[in-house]
Amino acid sequence: MEIALAGNPNVGKSMLFSQLTGVGVIASNYPGTTVEYSEAKAKFMGLTLTVVDLPGTYSLAGNSDEERVATRLLTERRSDSVIAVLDATRLERNLVFLFELIEAGYNVVAALNMYDVLRRSKLEVDVPKLERILMMPVIPTVATKGEGVDSLLYTSVQIRRRSGFAVRYDSHIEGMIKELERVVQPEEGGPPVRSVAIRLLMGDRSVIDGASDGAKQLSERFRDEFRRTHGEDIVVHIQRDRFGEAGRIAGEVLSRAAAYRTRKSIAKDITLRPATGIPILVGVLALMFVILVFFGGLLEGALVHIYEHTGGVFFHDLGTQAGNHLASGILEGISLSIEAMLALVIPYILVFYVMLSVLEDTGYLVRVVSLLDGVMHRLGLHGRAVIPMVVGFGCNVPALLSTRTMGSRRERLILATLITIAVPCSAQTAIIIGSVGKFAGAWWALLIYVILMGMLVLLGLALHRAIKFEPTGMCIEIPDMRWPSAKQSAIKTYIRLKEFLTIAFPLLLAGSIIIETLLAYGVLQSLLRPAAPFMISVLGLPSIAAVALVFGVLRKEMALQMLMVLSGTGNLALVLSNHQMFVFALVMAIFMPCIAAFAVMLKEFGLKNTVGVAAASMALAIAMGAFANLLLKLS
Amino acid sequence: MPNSRMMDPEIIEQYLKIIYKLTEEGGQAKTSDIAAELNIAPASVTEMLHKLSAKGYVKHEPYRGVVLKPKGRKIASKVTRKHRLLERFLADFIGVKGPTTHQQACKMEHALTDEAEQSLCRMMQHPDKCPDGREIPKCERGITCDKCTSCDVPLSEMREGETAVVSHLISRDNDELCSMLSMGFVPGSEIRIEKRVPMGGPIIISLKGTKVALSRTRGDVLHVIRAG
Numbered sequence: 093m094e095i096a097l098a099g100n101p102n103v104g105k106s107m108l109f110s111q112l113t114g115v116g117v118i119a120s121n122y123p124g125t126t127v128e129y130s131e132a133k134a135k136f137m138g139l140t141l142t143v144v145d146l147p148g149t150y151s152l153a154g155n156s157d158e159e160r161v162a163t164r165l166l167t168e169r170r171s172d173s174v175i176a177v178l179d180a181t182r183l184e185r186n187l188v189f190l191f192e193l194i195e196a197g198y199n200v201v202a203a204l205n206m207y208d209v210l211r212r213s214k215l216e217v218d219v220p221k222l223e224r225i226l227m228m229p230v231i232p233t234v235a236t237k238g239e240g241v242d243s244l245l246y247t248s249v250q251i252r253r254r255s256g257f258a259v260r261y262d263s264h265i266e267g268m269i270k271e272l273e274r275v276v277q278p279e280e281g282g283p284p285v286r287s288v289a290i291r292l293l294m295g296d297r298s299v300i301d302g303a304s305d306g307a308k309q310l311s312e313r314f315r316d317e318f319r320r321t322h323g324e325d326i327v328v329h330i331q332r333d334r335f336g337e338a339g340r341i342a343g344e345v346l347s348r349a350a351a352y353r354t355r356k357s358i359a360k361d362i363t364l365r366p367a368t369g370i371p372i373l374v375g376v377l378a379l380m381f382v383i384l385v386f387f388g389g390l391l392e393g394a395l396v397h398i399y400e401h402t403g404g405v406f407f408h409d410l411g412t413q414a415g416n417h418l419a420s421g422i423l424e425g426i427s428l429s430i431e432a433m434l435a436l437v438i439p440y441i442l443v444f445y446v447m448l449s450v451l452e453d454t455g456y457l458v459r460v461v462s463l464l465d466g467v468m469h470r471l472g473l474h475g476r477a478v479i480p481m482v483v484g485f486g487c488n489v490p491a492l493l494s495t496r497t498m499g500s501r502r503e504r505l506i507l508a509t510l511i512t513i514a515v516p517c518s519a520q521t522a523i524i525i526g527s528v529g530k531f532a533g534a535w536w537a538l539l540i541y542v543i544l545m546g547m548l549v550l551l552g553l554a555l556h557r558a559i560k561f562e563p564t565g566m567c568i569e570i571p572d573m574r575w576p577s578a579k580q581s582a583i584k585t586y587i588r589l590k591e592f593l594t595i596a597f598p599l600l601l602a603g604s605i606i607i608e609t610l611l612a613y614g615v616l617q618s619l620l621r622p623a624a625p626f627m628i629s630v631l632g633l634p635s636i637a638a639v640a641l642v643f644g645v646l647r648k649e650m651a652l653q654m655l656m657v658l659s660g661t662g663n664l665a666l667v668l669s670n671h672q673m674f675v676f677a678l679v680m681a682i683f684m685p686c687i688a689a690f691a692v693m694l695k696e697f698g699l700k701n702t703v704g705v706a707a708a709s710m711a712l713a714i715a716m717g718a719f720a721n722l723l724l725k726l727s
Numbered sequence: 728m729p730n731s732r733m734m735d736p737e738i739i740e741q742y743l744k745i746i747y748k749l750t751e752e753g754g755q756a757k758t759s760d761i762a763a764e765l766n767i768a769p770a771s772v773t774e775m776l777h778k779l780s781a782k783g784y785v786k787h788e789p790y791r792g793v794v795l796k797p798k799g800r801k802i803a804s805k806v807t808r809k810h811r812l813l814e815r816f817l818a819d820f821i822g823v824k825g826p827t828t829h830q831q832a833c834k835m836e837h838a839l840t841d842e843a844e845q846s847l848c849r850m851m852q853h854p855d856k857c858p859d860g861r862e863i864p865k866c867e868r869g870i871t872c873d874k875c876t877s878c879d880v881p882l883s884e885m886r887e888g889e890t891a892v893v894s895h896l897i898s899r900d901n902d903e904l905c906s907m908l909s910m911g912f913v914p915g916s917e918i919r920i921e922k923r924v925p926m927g928g929p930i931i932i933s934l935k936g937t938k939v940a941l942s943r944t945r946g947d948v949l950h951v952i953r954a955g
Contacts, residue, residue: 151909184935185911295901328896331908332915366925462940466927474942475929565945566929567906570938 094142094169095248098162099177100189101148102571104205106130108177108235109145110583112245136245144171150185152192153296153327163298166198170281173248174198180210180217180232183346187338188331190226194255197284200228201248203240207232216347225341228255258286261333265326268293268314275307294327363459373460380447384440384518385525391439399431418612425608432653433600440518441592442585444486449584453576457482458568465566471552472559473498474566477507484515487592488689491515492696505701506555512689513709514548516541516681523644523652528677531663532670540678543716547682599688630714631679632721633672644680651680671724675717682713737837740806741765742775743784744836746795747803751861755792804864809836811857811864812847818858819851828858880953882920882930883946890919891951898948910939912949 097112099105113132130145146165147158166174176193178186193200204217223230229247233240260266272289282288291299292311300308318326362368407427411420451457457479465475477498484491491511495504516524529537611617624635633641636658644651655676659667668676684690684706693702745764749756758776762769780787784799795803813832817823823831839847845866848854853872855863879894893916898904911934912918921938922931929940941949 151905153905153909182935182937185937188909188911294905324895325898325901325904327901327904327908328914332913335911335913335916361922364922364924364928364931458940462924462929462931463926465929465940465942466924469927469942469944475940565903565942565948566940567910567942567945568940569910570931570940 093139093173093249094144094171095245096144096146096166096169096171096174097177098146098166098174098189098193099148099205100150100179100182100186101158102569103148103177103179103186104235105148105177106145108175108203108205108233108241108244109143111235111238111241113143134245136249139249141245141249144169149189151189152196153291153294160298166196167283167298172199173252174200175244175248176200176202177205177235178202180204180207181213183217183342184335184338187341188334191257191259191334191338194226194228194257195259195284195287195290197254197287199252199254201244201251202226202228202230203235203244204230204232205235207240208234208237218345218347222341222345225257225344226255227257259334259337261330264318264322265293265329265333268318272307272311272314275304275310277304290330294330361459363456364463366463369459369463373463376451376456380444383447384443384521385529387443388440388518388522391442392435395434395439396431399434403427403430421612422605422608425611426605428653429601429604429608433597438589440522441486442589444518445585445588446581448483448486449581449588450576451482452584453574453580455571455573458570459573461566461568462570470556471510471549472506472556473503473552476566476568477503480507481511481515484511484517485521486518488512488515488517488686489692490588490591492689492692495696502559505697506552506559508693508697509555509705509708510548510552512684512693512705513682513712514544514551516544517689519686520681523680524677526652527655527664527668527673528670531665531668532673536670536674537677540674540681543678544681547712547716599691600686603687630721631675631717632725633676634667637668637672637676641676641679644683671721674724675720678720679713679717682709682716684709738775739779739784740802740837741833742779743795743799743803744806744810746785746793747800747807748861750794755788755794757792761793805867806836808864808866809839809844811861812844812851812854813839814857814859815851815854815863816847879950881947882932882941882949882951883943885920885930885951885953887920887923890917890954892917892954894950894952896948897950903945903948907941907945907948911935911937917954918951 095112097105097109109130109132113134132143132145134141134143144165146162149159149162151159152163152166153159174193176186176190178190180186190200190202204219207217210217217232219230219232229251231240231244231247233244235241261269269286269289272292273285276285276288276292278285288299288303292303292307293314295311295315300311303311315326318329322329363372404427407423407430411423411427414420414423460482461475461478463475464478468475468477471477480491480494480498483494488511492508495507495511498504498507524537524540528540627633627637627641628635631641637655640651640655640658644654655664656662661667664673690702690706693705697705742761742765745761746756749760749764758769758772761776762772765772776785776787776793779785779799780793783796784802785793785795787793810832813835814828817828817831848866857863882891885891893912893914895914896904896907896912898907916934919933920930921933924931924940927943929942930946931938931940933939
C-alpha cells in the first residue's frame with residue numbers, strides 16, 4: 093500500500109518522511125527544497141509501505157512547479173492514504189491546505205506536527221474536538237524526536253476513508269457549484285464532482301483542460317458574472333471563506349487564542365540591512381572561500397594519497413597485465429582522470445555542500461534572497477535566483493536543475509546562462525587557485541572573480557534588455573534564524589553528494605573514457621592541431637597551453653592536469669608567465685564547465701538554447717581572453 | 728500652428744468626450760452634431776476626425792459618422808466620468824445652477840487627477856447619474872463601491888511598523904492571485920509591515936505569526952486598510 097505525505101513548505105514534512113522510512117531526506121530551513129519528490133519503502137506490521145514525499149506547497153490549485161508536481165502525483169497515484177502534515181503553531185493556514193485535500197476526496201490522516209513547539213508556548217489543541225469537527229483522525233507528532241510517528245503510521249494503515257467534512261462557501265458560490273456539478277461527468281475512481289466544480293470555478297488549468305466544453309463555458313460564464321457583480325475574482329472569495337472557516341475551527345480547538353509568539357523583530361535583523369547585510373554577505377562568502385580552499389586542499393591531499401596506493405596501483409597492474417601498449421595507455425588515462433576527479437572535484441564539492449547545508453539550515457540563505465531581491469530584479473530575476481547561483485559555485489549541474497524553482501521559462505533560461513558563463517564551479521575554482529592563485533598570487537585570482545562578477549551583472553542586464561518581460565514577483569516565507577543541526581547537515585550533504593555522484597559523475601567518467609581512447613589513438617591531437625596557432629596568436633599562450641585549453645572545453649577538471657603533463661613539470665611558473673596563466677584561467681572560468689552541464693542543459697532547455705549558450709560562452713571566453721591578453725601586453 | 732493644437736491632449740479629450748456622449752445610446756456621431764456641440768465649423772471637425780482616426784482613437788466612415796475604438800473609449804469614459812462627477816459636485820454641493828455647471832466642468836475635468844476623482848466619488852457616496860440624468864461611467868478599479876474606502880492603499884505605500892487589514896487583491900494574473908491567497912493574504916487578515924528591505928528589496932510582512940517576503944512589484948496587488 094502507498095502513503096503520500098503532503099503539506100506546506102517548512103512544516104517538518106521531510107523530517108517526518110525520514111522518521112517514517114529511516115532514510116535521510118533533505119529538509120532545509122528555506123521553503124521549497126523538494127521540487128522533485130522522494131519515495132521510499134518502509135516495513136510496518138508485516139506490510140511493505142511505499143511512502144511518497146510530495147513537494148511542499150501552500151495550495152493544490154496554483155500553477156508553480158512545486159504545486160504542479162504535487163497535484164500531478166496526487167491525481168496520478170491516488171495513494172491509499174494521504175498524511176497531511178500540519179504545523180500546529182500555524183494551525184489556520186495549515187487547515188486551509190487540509191481542506192483542499194479533504195475536498196479532493198483523499199483518505200486523509202492529519203499529523204499535527206511541531207506539537208512540542210506549541211506546548212512550549214503554553215498552548216494546547218483539543219484534538220478529540222478537532223477530530224469530531226473534521227470527521228477524520230488527527231495525530232499530534234514531533235517529527236524531530238519521532239514522537240507520534242508509530243501512531244500516525246498505524247492510523248493511516250488502519251483507517252482509510254474519506255472525511256465527510258466540507259467547507260461551506262457563501263450562497264452565491266454554492267449556487268454556482270450546484271449548477272456546475274450537474275454538467276461535470278463523474279469519473280470512476282476520480283475526484284468528487286464537487287471538487288471538480290470548485291476547481292473549475294477557480295480557473296484551475298489542470299482541471300479546465302480536461303473538462304467538457306459545456307462545463308468549460310459555464311464555469312467561464314460564472315467567473316465573469318462573479319467578477320462583475322462582486323468586483324473581485326471568485327478565487328479571492330473562495331479562499332476567504334476557507335480561511336474564515338479555518339480561523340473559526342482554530343479558535344474552537346485552541347486552548348486560548350493563538351497569541352503568536354513575539355519573535356525577534358525582523359526590523360532589527362542585521363542581515364537584512366544593506367549597510368550591515370552586504371558586509372556580512374561578503375564576509376560569509378570570503379569565509380566560505382577560505383574554508384573551501386583550505387579544507388578542500390587537505391582533503392585533496394588525503395584522497396590522492398589513498399588513491400595512489402589503491403586504485404592507481406590497480407589500474408597500473410591491469411595495464412601491465414593487458415600487455416597491449418594501446419590498452420595500457422587507455423587504462424593509464426582513465427586512472428589519471430579518476431584521480432583528477434577525486435582530487436579536484438570531490439573534495440571541493442564535499443566541503444562546499446557542507447557549507448551550503450549550514451547556510452540553508454540556519455535560515456541565512458533566505459535572508460540573502462530577500463536582501464538581493466531588488467538587485468536581482470534589475471537583472472530580470474528575483475531574489476530566489478540567488479540560491480541556484482550559490483549552488484553553482486559547487487557544481488553547475490545541480491544548479492541548473494534547481495533553476496526549476498524559478499517562475500517562468502525565460503527567467504530559467506537567463507539564470508542558466510548566467511550560471512554556466514559567469515559562476516565558476518568548484519573545478520573552475522580549482523583551476524584558478526591551482527594556476528593563478530598558486531603561482532601568480534592571490535590578487536590575480538581575486539581579479540578573475542571580480543571580472544566574473546562584473547560579467548554576471550552586465551550579462552544579466554543585457555539579457556534582461558534583450559528578452560523583454562516582467563519578472564514574476566517573489567513571495568517567500570522567512571523562517572526564524574536557528575542553529576544548524578549536525579545531523580541534518582550531514583544527511584543533506586550525503587544526499588547532495590550522492591546526487592552528484594549519480595548524475596554528473598557517470599557523465600564525466602564516460603567522457604573521460606572516450607577522450608582517453610581518442611588520445612591513445614592520436615585522434616584528438618590531430619584534430620586540435622589546426623586550432624593551436626589561432627590560440628597562440630589571439631590569446632598569446634604557448635602551444636601546449638592551447639591544447640590543454642581546447643581539451644578543457646570537454647573536460648574541465650583535467651585541463652590543469654593536462655597542462656602539467658604536456659609541459660612535463662608540476663611547476664607551471666617555468667612554462668607560463670603570470671600573464672599567460674591569468675589569461676588561461678580566465679578563459680577556463682568562462683567556458684561552459686563540462687559535458688555534464690551541457691547534457692543537463694540539453695535535457696532542460698532543448699538543443700537550440702543549449703548550443704546557443706555553449707557557443708556564447710566559448711565566444712565570450714575567447715573574446716575576454718584575447719582582450720585580457722591585449723591589455724596585459726600593453727601594460 | 729494648427730498642427731501643435733491638434734496634438735493637445737485636452738482637445739483630443741474634448742472630442743472623444745463629445746463622441747462618447749453622442750454615441751452613448753448607440754449609433755454613430757455625425758460631424759455636424761459634433762460641430763454644433765463645439766460651436767465650430769464642420770470642416771475643422773472633419774480635419775480633426777481624420778487625425779483621431781489616424782491615431783486609432785475612432786473609426787471614421789465618411790458621410791456616416793464616427794464611433795469610438797477601444798483606445799478612444801477608454802480615454803472618453805474617463806473624461807466623461809470626471810466631467811459628470813464634477814457637474815454633480817458643482818450642482819449638489821456648491822449649488823451652481825444653469826449652463827455654467829457644464830462649462831466649468833468642461834474646464835476642470837482635464838485638471839482633475841485620478842486620486843482626486845476617486846476621493847470626489849467617495850465623498851459624494853458614489854453617485855451613478857449626472858444632474859442631466861446621464862449615466863456616470865464606472866471607474867476602472869475593478870472593485871465594488873462598498874470596498875472603496877478612503878483609507879485603502881496599496882501595500883507598497885505602507886511604512887515600516889504599520890499594521891493593516893487586507894481589503895482586497897487586484898491582479899490580472901490568476902496564478903499570482905492564487906499564490907498570494909494560499910499564503911493567507913485573504914481579505915480581512917491582519918498584517919504588519921515588519922521591514923522594507925532597501926535597494927528595491929522586498930517588503931517583509933508578518934501574517935499570523937509567519938514572516939513573508941513579498942517582492943515590491945507585488946505590493947500593488949494587495950490593497951489594505953490602515954489599522955487604528
